[in-house]
Amino acid sequence: TPFHNNHNNETEILRSNLNVKLLINAPVFPDSDTRPRAEPHTASAEPLQSCCEKCRALKNPKFELVTPRKISRDRLQLQLDAEGVYECSDTGLVFEVSQRVKITYCVLSWSKFSTYLTGSWKFAGPIFDVDCDPSILKSVQFPHSLCLADKDNEVKFSVLHVKNSRGLIEPSADHSGSHVRWNVSSLSPVGPIVQTSKSAEHHGVVQVFKEVGHENSFSFRVYLAGNNCSDIKDIRRAVRRANNCKNNKRYIQVDKPPTCMLEENRRYRLISEPMGHITPEDMLFSPVIVEVKGYFEVFFEESPPFKLSLTDADSGHTVWTATIREGDCVHHLDENPRKPSKGRKRQSSTSEEELCHKRSKKARGIDEPDCNATAAAPDLTDQQLMQVAKRMGREWKVVAISCLGLSKQDLEEMEAAEESVTMLKFNMLERWRRRQPKGRAGIQDLHKCLKDNDDVPNEVIAVLDEMLQNNSTT
Numbered sequence: 001t002p003f004h005n006n007h008n009n010e011t012e013i014l015r016s017n018l019n020v021k022l023l024i025n026a027p028v029f030p031d032s033d034t035r036p037r038a039e040p041h042t043a044s045a046e047p048l049q050s051c052c053e054k055c056r057a058l059k060n061p062k063f064e065l066v067t068p069r070k071i072s073r074d075r076l077q078l079q080l081d082a083e084g085v086y087e088c089s090d091t092g093l094v095f096e097v098s099q100r101v102k103i104t105y106c107v108l109s110w111s112k113f114s115t116y117l118t119g120s121w122k123f124a125g126p127i128f129d130v131d132c133d134p135s136i137l138k139s140v141q142f143p144h145s146l147c148l149a150d151k152d153n154e155v156k157f158s159v160l161h162v163k164n165s166r167g168l169i170e171p172s173a174d175h176s177g178s179h180v181r182w183n184v185s186s187l188s189p190v191g192p193i194v195q196t197s198k199s200a201e202h203h204g205v206v207q208v209f210k211e212v213g214h215e216n217s218f219s220f221r222v223y224l225a226g227n228n229c230s231d232i233k234d235i236r237r238a239v240r241r242a243n244n245c246k247n248n249k250r251y252i253q254v255d256k257p258p259t260c261m262l263e264e265n266r267r268y269r270l271i272s273e274p275m276g277h278i279t280p281e282d283m284l285f286s287p288v289i290v291e292v293k294g295y296f297e298v299f300f301e302e303s304p305p306f307k308l309s310l311t312d313a314d315s316g317h318t319v320w321t322a323t324i325r326e327g328d329c330v331h332h333l334d335e336n337p338r339k340p341s342k343g344r345k346r347q348s349s350t351s352e353e354e355l356c357h358k359r360s361k362k363a364r365g366i367d368e369p370d371c372n373a374t375a376a377a378p379d380l381t382d383q384q385l386m387q388v389a390k391r392m393g394r395e396w397k398v399v400a401i402s403c404l405g406l407s408k409q410d411l412e413e414m415e416a417a418e419e420s421v422t423m424l425k426f427n428m429l430e431r432w433r434r435r436q437p438k439g440r441a442g443i444q445d446l447h448k449c450l451k452d453n454d455d456v457p458n459e460v461i462a463v464l465d466e467m468l469q470n471n472s473t474t
Contacts, residue, residue, distance in 0.1 A: 065086075076105055091107060094141035125192040127160065128229075143192075143228065160193050209252065218300040218329060224293065266284070272300070384467060389428075397411055
Protein backbone atom coordinates (compact mmCIF):
# COMPACT_ATOMS: atom_id res chain seq x y z
CA THR A 1 0.00 0.00 0.00
CA PRO A 2 1.13 3.59 -0.49
CA PHE A 3 0.85 4.34 3.24
CA HIS A 4 3.17 3.10 5.97
CA ASN A 5 2.38 2.82 9.67
CA ASN A 6 4.24 5.12 12.04
CA HIS A 7 4.93 3.45 15.41
CA ASN A 8 5.11 6.54 17.59
CA ASN A 9 2.73 5.65 20.42
CA GLU A 10 3.03 8.46 22.91
CA THR A 11 2.98 12.22 22.96
CA GLU A 12 6.31 13.81 23.84
CA ILE A 13 7.81 17.28 24.16
CA LEU A 14 9.85 18.25 21.12
CA ARG A 15 13.55 17.82 20.51
CA SER A 16 15.34 18.92 17.26
CA ASN A 17 18.37 19.28 14.86
CA LEU A 18 18.44 16.95 11.92
CA ASN A 19 20.93 16.76 9.07
CA VAL A 20 18.88 17.13 5.89
CA LYS A 21 19.43 17.56 2.16
CA LEU A 22 17.01 19.64 0.12
CA LEU A 23 16.01 18.55 -3.35
CA ILE A 24 14.63 21.45 -5.37
CA ASN A 25 12.65 19.59 -7.98
CA ALA A 26 8.91 20.03 -7.52
CA PRO A 27 6.29 22.53 -8.66
CA VAL A 28 5.56 25.54 -6.48
CA PHE A 29 2.14 25.58 -4.87
CA PRO A 30 0.03 28.02 -6.91
CA ASP A 31 -1.48 31.18 -5.51
CA SER A 32 -5.05 30.91 -4.31
CA ASP A 33 -7.84 31.80 -6.63
CA THR A 34 -11.29 32.99 -5.69
CA ARG A 35 -14.28 30.75 -6.33
CA PRO A 36 -17.74 30.97 -4.79
CA ARG A 37 -17.43 27.41 -3.42
CA ALA A 38 -15.33 24.27 -3.60
CA GLU A 39 -15.16 23.00 -7.17
CA PRO A 40 -13.86 19.63 -8.35
CA HIS A 41 -10.91 19.66 -10.72
CA THR A 42 -10.59 17.46 -13.74
CA ALA A 43 -8.98 14.09 -13.15
CA SER A 44 -5.82 15.13 -14.97
CA ALA A 45 -5.08 18.09 -12.69
CA GLU A 46 -2.12 17.15 -10.46
CA PRO A 47 -0.59 20.42 -9.15
CA LEU A 48 1.33 18.67 -6.36
CA GLN A 49 2.68 15.71 -8.35
CA SER A 50 6.43 15.48 -7.81
CA CYS A 51 8.82 15.86 -10.75
CA CYS A 52 11.53 14.01 -8.81
CA GLU A 53 13.26 11.37 -10.92
CA LYS A 54 14.13 9.33 -7.81
CA CYS A 55 10.68 8.95 -6.24
CA ARG A 56 8.49 9.32 -9.34
CA ALA A 57 7.61 5.63 -9.18
CA LEU A 58 5.99 5.99 -5.75
CA LYS A 59 2.24 5.44 -6.04
CA ASN A 60 0.49 8.19 -4.11
CA PRO A 61 -3.24 7.95 -3.40
CA LYS A 62 -5.55 10.08 -5.55
CA PHE A 63 -8.23 12.25 -3.99
CA GLU A 64 -10.91 14.54 -5.35
CA LEU A 65 -9.29 17.94 -5.88
CA VAL A 66 -11.33 20.94 -4.79
CA THR A 67 -10.58 24.66 -5.07
CA PRO A 68 -11.09 26.75 -1.92
CA ARG A 69 -12.65 30.17 -1.58
CA LYS A 70 -10.16 32.74 -0.29
CA ILE A 71 -11.75 34.82 2.49
CA SER A 72 -8.65 36.84 3.39
CA ARG A 73 -5.04 36.94 2.21
CA ASP A 74 -4.04 33.72 3.99
CA ARG A 75 -7.38 32.23 5.08
CA LEU A 76 -9.14 29.68 2.87
CA GLN A 77 -12.53 28.00 3.10
CA LEU A 78 -13.97 24.80 1.64
CA GLN A 79 -17.64 23.83 1.58
CA LEU A 80 -17.62 20.04 1.26
CA ASP A 81 -20.99 18.61 0.29
CA ALA A 82 -20.75 15.00 1.40
CA GLU A 83 -18.73 12.37 3.23
CA GLY A 84 -15.43 11.65 1.54
CA VAL A 85 -11.74 12.51 1.16
CA TYR A 86 -10.87 15.82 -0.54
CA GLU A 87 -7.58 17.48 -1.46
CA CYS A 88 -7.17 21.27 -1.48
CA SER A 89 -5.78 22.31 -4.85
CA ASP A 90 -3.97 25.30 -3.36
CA THR A 91 -2.21 23.80 -0.34
CA GLY A 92 -2.19 20.01 -0.80
CA LEU A 93 -4.06 19.48 2.47
CA VAL A 94 -6.29 16.40 2.41
CA PHE A 95 -9.45 16.33 4.56
CA GLU A 96 -11.42 13.20 5.45
CA VAL A 97 -14.94 14.16 6.56
CA SER A 98 -17.94 12.13 7.71
CA GLN A 99 -20.64 14.49 6.40
CA ARG A 100 -21.30 17.87 4.78
CA VAL A 101 -19.12 20.51 6.45
CA LYS A 102 -17.47 23.89 6.04
CA ILE A 103 -13.71 23.99 6.79
CA THR A 104 -11.74 27.21 7.29
CA TYR A 105 -7.94 27.04 7.40
CA CYS A 106 -4.83 29.10 6.92
CA VAL A 107 -1.13 28.57 6.33
CA LEU A 108 1.09 29.55 9.25
CA SER A 109 4.78 30.34 9.43
CA TRP A 110 7.23 27.98 11.07
CA SER A 111 9.04 31.09 12.33
CA LYS A 112 6.39 31.30 15.05
CA PHE A 113 6.73 27.67 16.09
CA SER A 114 10.31 26.58 15.32
CA THR A 115 11.31 27.25 18.93
CA TYR A 116 9.26 24.20 19.91
CA LEU A 117 11.60 21.98 17.87
CA THR A 118 14.42 20.47 19.93
CA GLY A 119 16.48 17.30 19.78
CA SER A 120 16.37 15.47 16.43
CA TRP A 121 13.04 16.75 15.03
CA LYS A 122 12.74 18.98 11.97
CA PHE A 123 9.67 20.33 10.23
CA ALA A 124 8.85 18.31 7.12
CA GLY A 125 6.12 20.41 5.51
CA PRO A 126 3.81 23.36 6.12
CA ILE A 127 2.00 24.09 9.38
CA PHE A 128 -1.71 24.97 9.35
CA ASP A 129 -4.47 26.26 11.60
CA VAL A 130 -7.70 24.42 10.77
CA ASP A 131 -11.13 25.46 12.05
CA CYS A 132 -13.87 22.84 11.80
CA ASP A 133 -16.06 20.60 13.94
CA PRO A 134 -13.52 17.92 15.03
CA SER A 135 -16.31 15.35 15.32
CA ILE A 136 -16.88 15.66 11.54
CA LEU A 137 -13.25 16.07 10.44
CA LYS A 138 -11.88 12.55 10.91
CA SER A 139 -8.33 13.03 9.63
CA VAL A 140 -6.02 15.52 7.95
CA GLN A 141 -3.18 14.63 5.60
CA PHE A 142 -0.37 17.18 5.53
CA PRO A 143 1.87 17.43 2.44
CA HIS A 144 5.53 16.77 3.22
CA SER A 145 8.60 17.63 1.15
CA LEU A 146 10.79 14.57 1.79
CA CYS A 147 12.00 12.39 -1.05
CA LEU A 148 11.45 8.82 0.18
CA ALA A 149 13.28 7.03 -2.62
CA ASP A 150 16.12 5.97 -0.30
CA LYS A 151 14.75 2.78 1.26
CA ASP A 152 17.75 2.52 3.62
CA ASN A 153 16.85 5.76 5.36
CA GLU A 154 14.67 5.11 8.40
CA VAL A 155 12.05 7.85 8.43
CA LYS A 156 9.81 8.59 11.40
CA PHE A 157 6.99 11.07 10.89
CA SER A 158 4.96 12.75 13.60
CA VAL A 159 3.09 16.04 13.90
CA LEU A 160 3.74 19.11 15.98
CA HIS A 161 0.51 20.05 17.74
CA VAL A 162 0.66 23.42 19.52
CA LYS A 163 -1.86 23.50 22.36
CA ASN A 164 -2.02 26.10 25.11
CA SER A 165 1.37 27.57 24.12
CA ARG A 166 2.97 24.13 24.45
CA GLY A 167 4.44 22.17 21.57
CA LEU A 168 3.60 18.46 21.67
CA ILE A 169 4.54 15.59 19.40
CA GLU A 170 1.55 13.47 18.45
CA PRO A 171 1.83 10.25 16.45
CA SER A 172 0.88 10.22 12.81
CA ALA A 173 -1.47 7.47 11.64
CA ASP A 174 0.58 6.70 8.52
CA HIS A 175 2.38 8.35 5.61
CA SER A 176 2.80 8.11 1.85
CA GLY A 177 5.32 9.50 -0.59
CA SER A 178 3.59 12.88 -0.44
CA HIS A 179 1.50 13.15 2.75
CA VAL A 180 1.49 12.49 6.50
CA ARG A 181 -1.91 11.44 7.87
CA TRP A 182 -3.01 12.51 11.34
CA ASN A 183 -6.20 11.44 13.10
CA VAL A 184 -7.83 14.60 14.46
CA SER A 185 -7.87 14.91 18.23
CA SER A 186 -8.48 18.64 18.61
CA LEU A 187 -7.81 21.57 16.32
CA SER A 188 -5.04 24.13 16.82
CA PRO A 189 -1.80 24.76 14.87
CA VAL A 190 -0.54 21.42 13.47
CA GLY A 191 2.22 20.52 11.02
CA PRO A 192 4.32 17.48 10.01
CA ILE A 193 7.76 16.88 11.51
CA VAL A 194 10.32 14.15 10.90
CA GLN A 195 13.29 12.21 12.25
CA THR A 196 15.57 10.26 9.90
CA SER A 197 18.43 7.84 10.45
CA LYS A 198 20.65 9.71 7.98
CA SER A 199 20.61 12.70 5.67
CA ALA A 200 17.33 12.96 3.83
CA GLU A 201 16.42 14.71 0.62
CA HIS A 202 13.60 17.20 0.27
CA HIS A 203 11.70 18.56 -2.69
CA GLY A 204 11.82 22.33 -2.80
CA VAL A 205 11.87 25.52 -4.83
CA VAL A 206 14.14 28.30 -6.07
CA GLN A 207 12.30 31.62 -6.31
CA VAL A 208 13.57 34.69 -8.17
CA PHE A 209 12.23 38.22 -7.63
CA LYS A 210 13.08 41.28 -9.74
CA GLU A 211 13.24 44.83 -8.47
CA VAL A 212 11.05 47.03 -10.68
CA GLY A 213 11.15 50.74 -11.37
CA HIS A 214 14.74 51.15 -12.59
CA GLU A 215 15.01 51.41 -16.38
CA ASN A 216 18.78 51.17 -16.76
CA SER A 217 19.69 48.58 -14.14
CA PHE A 218 18.49 45.16 -13.09
CA SER A 219 18.42 43.83 -9.53
CA PHE A 220 17.16 40.44 -8.32
CA ARG A 221 16.66 38.43 -5.15
CA VAL A 222 17.12 34.64 -5.26
CA TYR A 223 15.60 32.55 -2.44
CA LEU A 224 16.06 28.85 -1.66
CA ALA A 225 13.31 27.04 0.24
CA GLY A 226 11.45 23.80 0.75
CA ASN A 227 8.45 23.20 -1.48
CA ASN A 228 5.86 23.82 1.19
CA CYS A 229 3.29 26.52 1.75
CA SER A 230 4.87 27.81 4.96
CA ASP A 231 8.30 28.43 3.40
CA ILE A 232 6.74 30.01 0.32
CA LYS A 233 4.55 32.19 2.52
CA ASP A 234 7.64 33.34 4.43
CA ILE A 235 9.37 34.29 1.18
CA ARG A 236 6.39 36.29 -0.05
CA ARG A 237 6.02 37.95 3.33
CA ALA A 238 9.69 38.98 3.16
CA VAL A 239 9.07 40.43 -0.31
CA ARG A 240 5.98 42.30 0.94
CA ARG A 241 8.05 43.78 3.75
CA ALA A 242 10.64 44.91 1.21
CA ASN A 243 7.89 46.45 -0.92
CA ASN A 244 6.50 48.28 2.10
CA CYS A 245 9.82 49.83 3.12
CA LYS A 246 10.23 53.56 2.53
CA ASN A 247 13.14 53.05 0.14
CA ASN A 248 10.83 52.86 -2.91
CA LYS A 249 11.99 49.34 -3.78
CA ARG A 250 9.40 47.02 -5.28
CA TYR A 251 9.79 43.38 -6.24
CA ILE A 252 7.78 40.99 -8.40
CA GLN A 253 8.33 37.30 -9.01
CA VAL A 254 10.08 35.95 -12.10
CA ASP A 255 8.88 32.41 -12.80
CA LYS A 256 11.75 30.02 -13.49
CA PRO A 257 11.92 26.20 -13.27
CA PRO A 258 13.01 25.17 -9.75
CA THR A 259 15.18 22.15 -10.56
CA CYS A 260 18.16 21.29 -8.35
CA MET A 261 19.33 19.41 -5.30
CA LEU A 262 20.82 21.15 -2.26
CA GLU A 263 22.56 19.54 0.66
CA GLU A 264 22.40 20.93 4.16
CA ASN A 265 25.58 22.46 5.60
CA ARG A 266 27.19 22.86 2.19
CA ARG A 267 28.13 26.23 0.74
CA TYR A 268 26.67 27.29 -2.60
CA ARG A 269 27.73 30.10 -4.91
CA LEU A 270 25.56 32.00 -7.37
CA ILE A 271 27.37 33.03 -10.57
CA SER A 272 26.11 34.89 -13.63
CA GLU A 273 26.73 35.53 -17.32
CA PRO A 274 27.46 38.38 -17.93
CA MET A 275 29.22 38.96 -14.65
CA GLY A 276 27.05 40.81 -12.15
CA HIS A 277 27.43 42.05 -8.60
CA ILE A 278 26.29 39.20 -6.32
CA THR A 279 26.08 39.26 -2.53
CA PRO A 280 26.79 37.28 -0.50
CA GLU A 281 29.58 35.54 -2.40
CA ASP A 282 28.29 32.19 -1.20
CA MET A 283 25.65 30.87 1.19
CA LEU A 284 25.59 28.01 3.68
CA PHE A 285 22.40 26.13 3.03
CA SER A 286 20.29 24.70 5.84
CA PRO A 287 16.56 23.89 6.01
CA VAL A 288 15.82 26.55 8.60
CA ILE A 289 13.20 29.28 8.37
CA VAL A 290 13.53 31.77 5.53
CA GLU A 291 14.37 34.67 7.83
CA VAL A 292 17.53 32.84 8.92
CA LYS A 293 18.62 31.64 5.47
CA GLY A 294 18.32 34.99 3.72
CA TYR A 295 18.80 35.34 -0.03
CA PHE A 296 21.25 36.18 -2.82
CA GLU A 297 21.07 39.72 -4.21
CA VAL A 298 22.13 40.11 -7.85
CA PHE A 299 22.72 43.41 -9.68
CA PHE A 300 23.43 43.99 -13.40
CA GLU A 301 24.22 47.21 -15.24
CA GLU A 302 23.87 45.46 -18.61
CA SER A 303 20.61 44.53 -20.33
CA PRO A 304 19.21 40.97 -20.37
CA PRO A 305 19.51 38.10 -21.06
CA PHE A 306 21.18 36.99 -17.82
CA LYS A 307 22.15 33.44 -17.00
CA LEU A 308 22.14 32.54 -13.30
CA SER A 309 23.83 29.36 -12.09
CA LEU A 310 24.00 27.93 -8.60
CA THR A 311 27.16 25.93 -7.98
CA ASP A 312 28.68 23.90 -5.19
CA ALA A 313 31.27 26.25 -3.70
CA ASP A 314 33.74 23.39 -3.14
CA SER A 315 33.43 21.31 -6.31
CA GLY A 316 32.16 23.96 -8.73
CA HIS A 317 29.41 21.57 -9.86
CA THR A 318 26.35 23.41 -11.21
CA VAL A 319 23.15 22.32 -9.46
CA TRP A 320 20.66 24.86 -10.86
CA THR A 321 20.57 27.28 -13.76
CA ALA A 322 18.04 29.66 -15.31
CA THR A 323 18.11 32.35 -17.99
CA ILE A 324 16.31 35.64 -17.38
CA ARG A 325 15.28 37.14 -20.70
CA GLU A 326 14.10 40.60 -21.71
CA GLY A 327 10.46 39.55 -21.53
CA ASP A 328 10.91 38.56 -17.88
CA CYS A 329 12.00 42.11 -17.07
CA VAL A 330 9.12 44.02 -18.71
CA HIS A 331 6.37 44.98 -16.30
CA HIS A 332 3.57 47.46 -16.82
CA LEU A 333 2.88 49.00 -13.45
CA ASP A 334 -0.06 51.32 -12.98
CA GLU A 335 1.19 54.17 -10.85
CA ASN A 336 -2.36 55.33 -10.05
CA PRO A 337 -4.29 53.40 -7.41
CA ARG A 338 -7.35 51.59 -8.69
CA LYS A 339 -10.73 53.12 -7.86
CA PRO A 340 -13.14 50.73 -6.18
CA SER A 341 -16.12 49.67 -8.26
CA LYS A 342 -19.56 50.02 -6.75
CA GLY A 343 -20.86 46.72 -5.44
CA ARG A 344 -17.74 44.83 -6.47
CA LYS A 345 -15.96 42.66 -3.94
CA ARG A 346 -12.22 42.86 -3.54
CA GLN A 347 -10.40 40.19 -5.53
CA SER A 348 -9.03 37.67 -3.09
CA SER A 349 -6.02 36.45 -5.00
CA THR A 350 -3.24 39.02 -4.97
CA SER A 351 -0.62 38.82 -7.69
CA GLU A 352 3.01 39.67 -7.09
CA GLU A 353 2.59 42.67 -9.40
CA GLU A 354 -0.33 43.97 -7.35
CA LEU A 355 1.73 43.52 -4.21
CA CYS A 356 4.14 46.08 -5.61
CA HIS A 357 1.45 48.74 -5.09
CA LYS A 358 0.66 47.81 -1.50
CA ARG A 359 1.66 50.27 1.18
CA SER A 360 2.51 49.52 4.77
CA LYS A 361 -0.57 49.35 6.94
CA LYS A 362 -0.83 51.81 9.82
CA ALA A 363 -1.94 50.71 13.25
CA ARG A 364 -4.35 53.62 13.59
CA GLY A 365 -4.72 54.76 10.03
CA ILE A 366 -2.83 58.06 10.52
CA ASP A 367 -0.25 59.77 8.31
CA GLU A 368 -0.80 57.62 5.21
CA PRO A 369 0.85 59.57 2.35
CA ASP A 370 -1.47 58.12 -0.32
CA CYS A 371 -4.52 60.15 0.69
CA ASN A 372 -4.05 63.79 1.60
CA ALA A 373 -7.60 64.92 2.28
CA THR A 374 -8.28 68.57 1.63
CA ALA A 375 -11.00 68.65 4.27
CA ALA A 376 -11.88 66.53 7.29
CA ALA A 377 -14.21 63.71 6.29
CA PRO A 378 -17.28 62.98 8.41
CA ASP A 379 -16.99 60.22 10.99
CA LEU A 380 -18.49 56.83 10.27
CA THR A 381 -22.10 56.61 11.40
CA ASP A 382 -23.48 53.92 13.69
CA GLN A 383 -25.25 52.41 10.70
CA GLN A 384 -22.01 52.21 8.73
CA LEU A 385 -20.15 50.69 11.67
CA MET A 386 -22.86 48.02 11.96
CA GLN A 387 -22.46 47.14 8.28
CA VAL A 388 -18.76 46.57 8.89
CA ALA A 389 -19.35 44.69 12.17
CA LYS A 390 -21.70 42.19 10.50
CA ARG A 391 -18.97 41.26 8.04
CA MET A 392 -16.12 41.01 10.54
CA GLY A 393 -14.82 37.43 10.95
CA ARG A 394 -13.82 35.21 13.83
CA GLU A 395 -10.45 36.97 14.14
CA TRP A 396 -12.08 40.24 15.21
CA LYS A 397 -10.19 40.29 18.52
CA VAL A 398 -6.88 40.07 16.66
CA VAL A 399 -8.04 42.91 14.39
CA ALA A 400 -9.03 44.98 17.43
CA ILE A 401 -5.54 44.82 18.91
CA SER A 402 -3.32 44.71 15.80
CA CYS A 403 -5.22 47.20 13.61
CA LEU A 404 -7.46 49.37 15.77
CA GLY A 405 -5.17 49.98 18.73
CA LEU A 406 -7.45 48.44 21.36
CA SER A 407 -6.05 46.60 24.37
CA LYS A 408 -6.80 43.26 26.00
CA GLN A 409 -8.45 45.20 28.83
CA ASP A 410 -10.76 46.89 26.30
CA LEU A 411 -11.88 43.49 25.03
CA GLU A 412 -12.45 42.15 28.55
CA GLU A 413 -14.54 45.20 29.47
CA MET A 414 -16.67 44.85 26.33
CA GLU A 415 -17.22 41.11 26.83
CA ALA A 416 -18.26 41.66 30.45
CA ALA A 417 -20.99 44.07 29.35
CA GLU A 418 -22.26 42.40 26.16
CA GLU A 419 -22.92 38.83 24.99
CA SER A 420 -23.94 39.35 21.37
CA VAL A 421 -20.92 38.75 19.13
CA THR A 422 -22.20 41.19 16.52
CA MET A 423 -22.64 43.90 19.14
CA LEU A 424 -19.16 43.17 20.50
CA LYS A 425 -17.74 43.75 17.02
CA PHE A 426 -19.78 46.96 16.76
CA ASN A 427 -18.53 48.15 20.17
CA MET A 428 -14.96 47.42 19.08
CA LEU A 429 -15.40 49.70 16.06
CA GLU A 430 -17.20 52.32 18.14
CA ARG A 431 -14.32 52.48 20.63
CA TRP A 432 -11.90 52.96 17.76
CA ARG A 433 -14.07 55.78 16.37
CA ARG A 434 -14.38 57.47 19.76
CA ARG A 435 -10.60 57.47 20.34
CA GLN A 436 -9.60 58.82 16.95
CA PRO A 437 -8.57 62.49 16.63
CA LYS A 438 -11.24 64.79 15.27
CA GLY A 439 -11.76 64.19 11.57
CA ARG A 440 -9.81 60.89 11.64
CA ALA A 441 -12.66 58.39 12.05
CA GLY A 442 -14.07 58.39 8.54
CA ILE A 443 -14.48 55.62 5.99
CA GLN A 444 -11.05 56.24 4.47
CA ASP A 445 -9.39 56.13 7.89
CA LEU A 446 -10.92 52.77 8.80
CA HIS A 447 -10.13 51.45 5.32
CA LYS A 448 -6.45 52.35 5.78
CA CYS A 449 -6.37 50.59 9.16
CA LEU A 450 -7.74 47.33 7.80
CA LYS A 451 -6.81 47.08 4.13
CA ASP A 452 -3.62 44.99 4.27
CA ASN A 453 -4.31 42.84 7.33
CA ASP A 454 -4.40 39.08 6.80
CA ASP A 455 -7.16 38.60 9.41
CA VAL A 456 -9.63 41.04 7.84
CA PRO A 457 -12.25 39.31 5.62
CA ASN A 458 -12.53 40.43 2.01
CA GLU A 459 -16.18 41.29 2.67
CA VAL A 460 -15.14 44.01 5.15
CA ILE A 461 -12.89 45.71 2.60
CA ALA A 462 -15.58 45.30 -0.06
CA VAL A 463 -18.22 47.13 2.00
CA LEU A 464 -15.76 49.93 2.82
CA ASP A 465 -14.86 50.19 -0.88
CA GLU A 466 -18.56 50.51 -1.68
CA MET A 467 -18.99 53.24 0.95
CA LEU A 468 -16.05 55.15 -0.53
CA GLN A 469 -17.50 54.80 -4.02
CA ASN A 470 -20.90 56.04 -2.86
CA ASN A 471 -19.25 59.04 -1.19
CA SER A 472 -17.35 59.92 -4.35
CA THR A 473 -20.56 60.00 -6.41
CA THR A 474 -22.56 62.17 -4.01
